[in-house]
Amino acid sequence: MALFLNTPKLNYWIPKLIEESEEELILIVPYIQTSKNVLNALNKADSNGVEITLVYRENKLSDYEKSKLLALKNINLLHHPNVHCKCYYNGDLLIVGSMNLYEYSEKNNREMGILMNRIRFKGQETFASRMVNDRTDVFDDAILEIREIINAASLEKASKKAKQTAFKIDIIKTEEDIVRDRCDRLNISFLNKKFRTVEYLDNKWFAQCENFFDKVDVVFQTHRIEITFRLEQNELYNLYRAWMQTYDLYEFHGFKYYWNKPDQELLVYKHDNFDWSTDNADCNKDKKYYEGLSTIIKKYRKITNK
Structure with missing residues (x-):
């Protein structure tokens, strides 16, 4: 069942979604200024071997922020001239809302979002697996849009795995x-x-x-x-x-x-x-x-x- 997220809940669930990624993670956010919580979550996912694909808005990422992201071993970094959506997806959990990966937004803005889930069969329970599955057609529609954005984006840096698999991402399959x-x-x-x-x-x-x-x-x-x-x-x-x-x-x-x-x-x-x-x-x-x-x-x- 979908959950409504206000700013405090977004601040909880976005790092949780990142940390609970098992194999792949997709982040589509126009503006990035990573907070300590988000950067820690990204580092944890990266250390667990999660393949991270991040799309940001062209010319809207500082050199300092880019250097933090490029320090991740398993990241695919892309930019898109028109992206304005904010989407966080790890194959099980999907957050669509107004919040960027921006520390100022976390602390000062009134943000809204929706958390949806599609739990695949697993032997181990997670925070996500105690929730009720949302409709697959909603996920398929979101996945098709994610595919189009990634396809239309320009690639800055590809991970070793992405190069070996011709940029195959399993979680954006219908x-x-x-x-x-x-x-x-x-x-x-x-x-x-x-x-x-x-x-x-x-x-x-x-x-x-x-x-x-x-x-x-x-x-x-x-x-x-x-x-x-x-x-x-x-x-x-x-x-x-x-x-x-x-x-x-x-x-x-x-x-x-x-x-x-x-x-x-x-x-x-x-x-x-x-x-x-x-x-x-x-x-x-x-x-x-x-x-x-x-x-x-x-x-x-x-x-x-x-």
Whole structure:
């Protein structure tokens, strides 16, 4: 849920957003005169290896302020002739408001802003993860504008990583972009099983493999896998009755699953008590998903003699 921020709350949340950045951070502010709190937050993010991209207004940064920013190892510094917005974004939290990174503003001005969040699945709780997610279409609209500003800006200094990745910034991907990347990874791990992006609801994207096995569709949703058996009604009911005779919530290693009614999808979740610690890499997780799905298909084939 979006939060309204006045000056004291902006003074709290802007450094917090910077400090809680995990991999990437984008700051778009026309005027910069960093306070001690903001500079400490930037240094902390930089020391944690966060890739910082900062866009300011052309000819509006003093040499002294520029030298402080260029001392950061992981910064991409750009300028834009027309930028006037104030935007702070770390992939989870987005602040849009009136406050520049300006010490005078922090101490004297009456400022306003809005804090919104899009928390991706994590194992560790942060200040941000206790909040309620805001609408993804709002984030996608903001991301598209951020992309345009960065694209139209002039680059003064690129970090080592930016040079190596051709300035790839993951947090300015839309939901569709994120799912497309997911499909690419699944297609590498699953080989002949081809996934594609599908929009199920307005701006709600999932990775779908039609006919994962004959008359069986698989959809990777945000935190679960949805399996649909495309059978005639009598076949589906017969399958469900036979399936339930040996049903066990945890019968597939590493997963738990639910199939509540024959005309509903079978829903598969990672088992919280299963140790996935050796499978942190996305490719290893995908391999585990493939093994789990293969076991489910094996049971399906045994029951249906397919």
